[in-house]
Amino acid sequence: MSEKKEQKKSIITNEELEISEIFRKADSVKGEQLFIGSDNRFESNKEIENYVLKDIDNPEKKYDVYYKGVEKLLKEELPKGASFKEARDLIREEKIILLTGGKKKDSSGRRGADSRMSYVHDLDVALGIISNWIMERGTLFDLYTRFREENIKRGYHDSTSK
Numbered sequence: 754m755s756e757k758k759e760q761k762k763s764i765i766t767n768e769e770l771e772i773s774e775i776f777r778k779a780d781s782v783k784g785e786q787l788f789i790g791s792d793n794r795f796e797s798n799k800e801i802e803n804y805v806l807k808d809i810d811n812p813e814k815k816y817d818v819y820y821k822g823v824e825k826l827l828k829e830e831l832p833k834g835a836s837f838k839e840a841r842d843l844i845r846e847e848k849i850i851l852l853t854g855g856k857k858k859d860s861s862g863r864r865g866a867d868s869r870m871s872y873v874h875d876l877d878v879a880l881g882i883i884s885n886w887i888m889e890r891g892t893l894f895d896l897y898t899r900f901r902e903e904n905i906k907r908g909y910h911d912s913t914s915k
Contacts (some may be wrong), residue, residue, distance in 0.1 A: 811873055818876040819869050823848070826883045832893070840893045847900035851879055855909030878903065 831841050850857060852868035852875050886896045904910050
């Protein structure tokens with residue numbers, strides 16, 4: 754073999770060894786993220802500690818926000834009686850679409866999601882919408898519009914649909 758081919762083979766071999774070393778170290782670390790530190794040495798961080806949404810699934814908070822916040826306020830503040838049923842249903846439908854990540858009922862009337870199992874962040878958004886509506890003494894249409902606009906902003910409806 755010529756000297757150039759041997760050098761090229763040596764370079765490829767060194768690159769392959771380096772790549773192999775990176776993957777070997779990465780495979781040996783479970784539940785952690787491997788990165789190269791400022792001194793060019795491998796370091797690791799526990800991935801779980803890097804998540805911003807640490808309380809994304811907090812059952813107690815979900816329960817409190819859903820039942821003691823969102824549902825309690827709607828039950829207290831929405832007008833009662835048969836003449837307001839359609840308006841209440843429209844508002845609740847938009848609220849449920851928000852809390853289920855855009856899930857709408859299919860042709861058989863099934864949604865395939867449960868608003869009580871929403872992300873804590875989405876529950877907080879719904880609670881904020883309702884709280885602001887109450888403090889501003891808004892109309893039923895205002896509340897419906899606030900939920901609808903949030904759903905459109907998130908891409909759950911197109912802006913031209915009903």
